[in-house]
Amino acid sequence: MSDDRPPRIYANAVNARGGPFEVSLTMGFRSGPDEPVEDLAEVIMSWEHARVLHDVFSRLISDYESKVGPIPRVEEVIEEAG
Numbered sequence: 229m230s231d232d233r234p235p236r237i238y239a240n241a242v243n244a245r246g247g248p249f250e251v252s253l254t255m256g257f258r259s260g261p262d263e264p265v266e267d268l269a270e271v272i273m274s275w276e277h278a279r280v281l282h283d284v285f286s287r288l289i290s291d292y293e294s295k296v297g298p299i300p301r302v303e304e305v306i307e308e309a310g
Contacts, residue, residue, distance in 0.1 A: 241265045251278040 239255035256265040
């Protein structure tokens with residue numbers, strides 16, 4: 229493995245903000261429902277790149293769901309866990 233690769237992180241929380249020229253995604257990790265989010269990385273991109281990312285994610289999710297079924301929304305998962 230090359231040392232010049234960017235670090236890999238696992239994130240289970242995200243906060244998105246938009247400004248006039250860009251979108252910022254702060255990726256974080258929360259170890260439990262009552263634990264605070266630890267911010268791990270911030271990704272900032274133009275609105276144009278955010279649109280492309282949206283299209284890529286939409287296609288990936290659609291392809292995944294066509295193979296395994298619908299991905300439940302977070303609210304549904306929390307409600308089922310009760």
